[in-house]
Amino acid sequence: MTGMSPIVKTVTRWVSPFILAFGIYIALTGHLTPGGGFPGGVIVAGCFILITLAYGKERVEGIFDLKSASVTDSLASLSFLCMGLLGYVFGGGFLNNFIQSGFPGKAFELLSGGNMPIINIAIGFKVGGSLFVVFAYLALFRAIEEE
Amino acid sequence: MLTYLLAFILFAVGLYSVINKRNLIKIIMGIIIMEHAVNAFLILIGYRLSGEAPILEEGMAISEFVNTAMDPLPQALVITSIVISLGVVALMVAIAVRLYQHYGTFDITEIRKLRG
Amino acid sequence: MLPLFVAIPLGVGFLLPLIEEFRERTQFFAVTVLLETGLLLALSLVKFGEESIYRLGGWRPPIGINYVLDGLSSLILVVISGIAFVTALFAMTYMSKYENLGKFYGLFSLMLAGMYGVALTGDVFNMYVYLEVAAISSYALVGFNRGPEELEASFKYLIMGAVGSIFILLGIAMLYGSVGSLNIADISVRVSEVSDQSFILLSTALFIVGFGLKAAFIPFHSWLPDAHSSAPTPISAMLSGVLIKVLGVYALSRILFNGLNLPNLTPEILTWIGAGSMFIGGMIALGQKDLKRLLAYSSISQMGYITLGLGMGGIFMSQGKPAVATLALIGGVFHLVNHAAYKSLLFLFSGGVERIFGTRDLSQIGGITRVSPVSGATGTIGTLSISGIPPFNGFWSKLVIVIAAIWGGLYPIAGIVLFTSAITLAYYLKVQRELFLGEVAGEITDKGKISPGIYVPLLILAVCCIGLGLLYLPEIRGIVLKPAALALQEGSEYTKLVLGL
Amino acid sequence: MEEAASKPKISKIVFVFTVTLAVWLLFTWPFAPVNWAMIIAGSLVSLVSGIVLGGLATLHPVKGLNxxxxxxxxxxxxxxxxxxxxxxxxxxxxxxxxxxxxxxxxxxxxxxxxxxxxxxxxxxxxxxxxxxxxxxxxxxxxxxxxxxxxxxxxxxxxxxxxxxxxxxxxxxxxx
Structure with a gap:
């Protein structure tokens, strides 16, 4: 894949940091505003998919390639499971909010969700990683087969 | 009642496509249409005329929230089912692409080594 | 303790592909999964017979999701764990030559997690989610070899399974729209108070179609023979032995018996669907030449027995004959356990046969008892017990179903059951004649492949096939089968357990 | 013309960090009562964004600060x-x-x-x-x-x- 025209490349260069930041923002504030781990992860994956489409496979390899995406995928799901098990150990129930809800910050602030932001971030990484893997296997199918 | 009718028409369109079409991609699209019909149905169940988004804001009384907010549960269900259907559709497309590599066609009448 | 049933396989399922990204370690994966299933088997045996609920996240039942352990689900847990353990033991040797084993065992564990979730959960939508987890893993596993036929079977299974799931989801949506709750116990309280019963009936119909597609009842069966014969052998054993039961019959009966309190005509429909599947599946199996396809059609037929037992239980419950109803339900549950044992035995055996002869075509092979006496003997035990020869377990469960049908006055059903048993005997006699008794025919690819790793699991399952008949002894029956049947029959007990009324 | 994506220069990282943080602060506006959690989260997110995507950023970051x-x-x-x-x-x-x-x-x-x-x-x-x-x-x-x-x-x-x-x-x- 050689990528697209210079216009697409330049616009990608301009907006991709903001897309990434926006995706993480959506995942991070999932307990305060509409959104959450899944939409945030989709946006993050969309950022990398945009870069891959605009610049081609080679350009994205140092940033977020297939292997790191699947590693992210697995690690994120494991950390989600760990949060659940930590709730089991400390909070008395699987996925219990063992960091007391509303403990560090006041209500309607960023740090008021207990373990919810952590879980949302884990879901965001999980979704981002797996969506990118899906995209990579489908769109770069030929390239992977030829290797 | 219109809700039910709308969802059923969409559902029937998808089911028709799954049953009657011979192209793998059209079958997959039929599945997607069916899933969207069910998702739309779920969302419409939780709809309330002139309701508000179910977000508890600062300084809002609980009774006021209950009286104006829409039912958030169907929305949670729908996002879960969207995630699931994403996985199913991704797997379907991947298998369809593989099948195309083997047979060179998307026509199911030509991909029929196995008998039901 | 209950979430561990889901959490452990989920963790293993995510861990193994992660390790595979860095290093390919075939035996490590196999041993990990074996330990995992062994641990789960031990857990489910420890938990057996206990009645408890678990509140996920600490929310009380009608609001939060809860896991319910009662007579039926603890029995199902033991069945899943047992078959999974034996299958993992078998796969350790059988699958060692395949590639991408980290992904294979990862998907296997995810499938287990989904099945445990379906068995435990007390929430309809949560059941749908777990059902999809198990189903998606199984779609991918069916096409694991990535040959054209495997992919085609997988695609067919995928389309039918996806349509089934959508029907189930629509049923759930409709149920939520009219009842306003997703908790099974809460639904059973509220469902009688709903004024407009027509939507309840519609959602019941959608559930029967959807779960019927998952369980391969007869009008919806066309994917099963392809999928179950194309999958790798351990997966065939898991699919036929456990998956269709948990995803199909168990989930359906949980919702219909415990949630919807058996709406009108449902038990009759279940009974006749069961009878039809039993009869037609048997008739088609009679003409099959491929061993695995024969076994797959036989699965459809045997699933018919289970459905028939449960449906008859429902009929007798609505007729006000609780004793007969219990007997019929015991017959259904008992047959479920037995079928899990001998069908996975036969599928694993067919994998061994394929290893010896290099083909599954019945006309090209023969004389397996001379080549490998141990696996031949286990295969004989499997075929004898599935065709209902007296000392083995299959006989007892079929007997219970027939007795229940006759005692309850459903003579035509009893006739169909007996006739289907004769058909079953006929096609397994064909298998016997071709496979065990004849001369050694065909090329024997490699004798050394029948190693202990292949036949020890077969021996374990064969011992189960002989021993499971003991479940019907009155003392053991009271501990194992009767609580399971009563869990379905006494819906109020379930409600009391969950809601703590 | 394009440089290797794997080794973004420090100046590029700083540029992306600055711009992303500015946009983050504009959109969340955590200053009415100062919300340190939001600001720190924004800095972290911008840092991630800069490190991951710095290699793609403008070729002459100094010009972007003029x-x-x-x-x-x-x-x-x-x-x-x-x-x-x-x-x-x-x-x-x-x-x-x-x-x-x-x-x-x-x-x-x-x-x-x-x-x-x-x-x-x-x-x-x-x-x-x-x-x-x-x-x-x-x-x-x-x-x-x-x-x-x-x-x-x-x-x-x-x-x-x-x-x-x-x-x-x-x-x-x-x-």
């Missing part, structure tokens, strides 16, 4: 708004006129701008202006523009009419 360029950028926004309004009226006139005096076609125009960013901004500005739309861009500095009222097919003449008014401002912003 305030004069931002002043001209502000001017350009107003100028563009004016031109868009005028072009809008022009197109509306052509559409509503009973004769529909249009003469559509694709013309080739040449730009003197060298940097990729400037060319992109030019192409997007042309597209944003009603009546003209960039179809393609070639490496030699030629743009192919679809024009609702082609007055000249000569490259020089068309360049003066379509591109000329944007170019001098864009050169001050980007080059």
């Amino acid at each position: 305030p004069v360029r931002y002043f001209w950028g502000g001017c350009y926004v107003f100028a563009l708004a004016w031109w868009v309004m005028v072009a809008n009226l022009d197109v509306a006139f052509r559409v509503l006129h009973p004769d529909v005096p249009i003469n559509p076609g694709i013309v080739k125009v040449k730009t003197e701008l060298k940097s990729e960013s400037a060319k992109t901004a030019l192409a997007n500005s042309i597209t944003l202006t009603p009546g003209t739309m960039t179809v393609d861009i070639s490496d030699e500095g030629y743009l192919y523009v679809h024009w609702i009222n082609v007055s000249s097919t000569e490259v020089e003449e068309a360049t003066r009419e379509v591109v000329g008014r944007f170019e001098w401002l864009l050169r001050r912003i980007f080059e």
Whole structure:
């Protein structure tokens, strides 16, 4: 894949940091505003998919390639499971909010969700990683087969 | 009642496509249409005329929230089912692409080594 | 303790592909999964017979999701764990030559997690989610070899399974729209108070179609023979032995018996669907030449027995004959356990046969008892017990179903059951004649492949096939089968357990 | 021209970090009572964004920190708004006129701008202006523009009419 025209490349260069930041923002504030781990992860994956489409496979390899995406995928799901098990150990129930809800910050602030932001971030990484893997296997199918 | 009718028409369109079409991609699209019909149905169940988004804001009384907010549960269900259907559709497309590599066609009448 | 049933396989399922990204370690994966299933088997045996609920996240039942352990689900847990353990033991040797084993065992564990979730959960939508987890893993596993036929079977299974799931989801949506709750116990309280019963009936119909597609009842069966014969052998054993039961019959009966309190005509429909599947599946199996396809059609037929037992239980419950109803339900549950044992035995055996002869075509092979006496003997035990020869377990469960049908006055059903048993005997006699008794025919690819790793699991399952008949002894029956049947029959007990009324 | 993505320079990381953090703070505005959690989270997110995507950022980050360029950028926004309004009226006139005096076609125009960013901004500005739309861009500095009222097919003449008014401002912003 050689990528697209210079216009697409330049616009990608301009907006991709903001897309990434926006995706993480959506995942991070999932307990305060509409959104959450899944939409945030989709946006993050969309950022990398945009870069891959605009610049081609080679350009994205140092940033977020297939292997790191699947590693992210697995690690994120494991950390989600760990949060659940930590709730089991400390909070008395699987996925219990063992960091007391509303403990560090006041209500309607960023740090008021207990373990919810952590879980949302884990879901965001999980979704981002797996969506990118899906995209990579489908769109770069030929390239992977030829290797 | 219109809700039910709308969802059923969409559902029937998808089911028709799954049953009657011979192209793998059209079958997959039929599945997607069916899933969207069910998702739309779920969302419409939780709809309330002139309701508000179910977000508890600062300084809002609980009774006021209950009286104006829409039912958030169907929305949670729908996002879960969207995630699931994403996985199913991704797997379907991947298998369809593989099948195309083997047979060179998307026509199911030509991909029929196995008998039901 | 209950979430561990889901959490452990989920963790293993995510861990193994992660390790595979860095290093390919075939035996490590196999041993990990074996330990995992062994641990789960031990857990489910420890938990057996206990009645408890678990509140996920600490929310009380009608609001939060809860896991319910009662007579039926603890029995199902033991069945899943047992078959999974034996299958993992078998796969350790059988699958060692395949590639991408980290992904294979990862998907296997995810499938287990989904099945445990379906068995435990007390929430309809949560059941749908777990059902999809198990189903998606199984779609991918069916096409694991990535040959054209495997992919085609997988695609067919995928389309039918996806349509089934959508029907189930629509049923759930409709149920939520009219009842306003997703908790099974809460639904059973509220469902009688709903004024407009027509939507309840519609959602019941959608559930029967959807779960019927998952369980391969007869009008919806066309994917099963392809999928179950194309999958790798351990997966065939898991699919036929456990998956269709948990995803199909168990989930359906949980919702219909415990949630919807058996709406009108449902038990009759279940009974006749069961009878039809039993009869037609048997008739088609009679003409099959491929061993695995024969076994797959036989699965459809045997699933018919289970459905028939449960449906008859429902009929007798609505007729006000609780004793007969219990007997019929015991017959259904008992047959479920037995079928899990001998069908996975036969599928694993067919994998061994394929290893010896290099083909599954019945006309090209023969004389397996001379080549490998141990696996031949286990295969004989499997075929004898599935065709209902007296000392083995299959006989007892079929007997219970027939007795229940006759005692309850459903003579035509009893006739169909007996006739289907004769058909079953006929096609397994064909298998016997071709496979065990004849001369050694065909090329024997490699004798050394029948190693202990292949036949020890077969021996374990064969011992189960002989021993499971003991479940019907009155003392053991009271501990194992009767609580399971009563869990379905006494819906109020379930409600009391969950809601703590 | 493009450098290796794996080794972004520190200056690029700082540039992306700064811009992302500025946008983050604008959008969340955590200053009414100062919300340190939001600011720290924003810094972390911007840092991640800078490290991961710094390699893709502008080729000369020092230019991106020059305030004069931002002043001209502000001017350009107003100028563009004016031109868009005028072009809008022009197109509306052509559409509503009973004769529909249009003469559509694709013309080739040449730009003197060298940097990729400037060319992109030019192409997007042309597209944003009603009546003209960039179809393609070639490496030699030629743009192919679809024009609702082609007055000249000569490259020089068309360049003066379509591109000329944007170019001098864009050169001050980007080059």
